[in-house]
Amino acid sequence: MNSVCDIQERFRTVIYEFPKLITTSTKLLKATTPLSIPIYITTQSRAKLGNTISELTPYLDASTNPNVRADLDKTLFSMITPDLKALLPTEKPLDAIIIGLETHVCVTQTTLDLLSLGHRVYIVADGVSSVNPEERSVALERLRDAGATITTSESLLFEVLGDAGHEGFREVSRLVKETGGETKEALKAFCGGSKI
Structure with missing residues (x-):
């Protein structure tokens, strides 16, 4: 399942490297079709913080x-509300x-809830952010210690494929090539100097 957690309009101008978060999110959402990955979306207090950003709709x-x-x-704060659960x-x-x-x-909080339910959690390092980048790095270290897998968008896509014989391989491979420059920039911004 691909969990899209609170990527809302109100955060656009305050989140660290927001445009790069969007390029990674778009790439992963495009890949859900050839990989048949279910998508779960949440917003936090939509009336106050806005809808999910228009680029993803x-x-x-x-x-x-x-x-x-x-x-x-x-x-x-967790996506794992009674309704979603x-x-x-x-x-x-x-x-x-x-x-x-x-x-x-x-x-x-979503990751900790999913782990406590016995699920495996993959956090996309180039697909999550915070207002303060330092909060982001500390959280990723904590979540790795809790049992989550911290990975990158490209690594994750090829892990889901598992085999070049997968029916979605060509489409996903093409998507990875088309977004290569954007991915490189997102990785520099999100993973360049940190120890995640």
């Missing part, structure tokens, strides 16, 4: 994207991919 419309399983507003498959542990905001608040 073409990939998050449940009427045109069958992979969208939920688009919920919340007041809890009720929508999650229960037959086996999930592989949850998290992108969004803010790393040290909503992303952290």
Whole structure:
């Protein structure tokens, strides 16, 4: 499952490297179709903080994207509200991919909740951010210690593919090539000098 955590309009001007977060998020959302990855979206107090940003909405419309399983507003910091939890498959542990905001608040609490439910959590280092970059690095270290896997968007996509014989390989490979420059810039900004 791909969890899109609170990437909202109100955060656009205050989040560290917000445009780079958007390019990574867009790439991952484009890849959900050939990889058949379900998408769960939340917003934090939508009436106050705005909708999910417009750049992502073409990939998050449940009427045109069958992979969208939920688009919920919340007041809890964690995405794992009772409503969202009720929508999650229960037959086996999930592989949850998290992108969004803010790393040290909503992303952290979502990750801890998913881990406590026995799920595997992959946090995309070039797909999460906070107002203060220092909060981001501390949160990623904490979440790694708690059992989450910290990875990058490109590494994750090829891990999901697993095999060049996968039916989605060409489309995902093309997407990775097309976004190579943007990915490089996002990695420099988010992972360049940190020890995550």
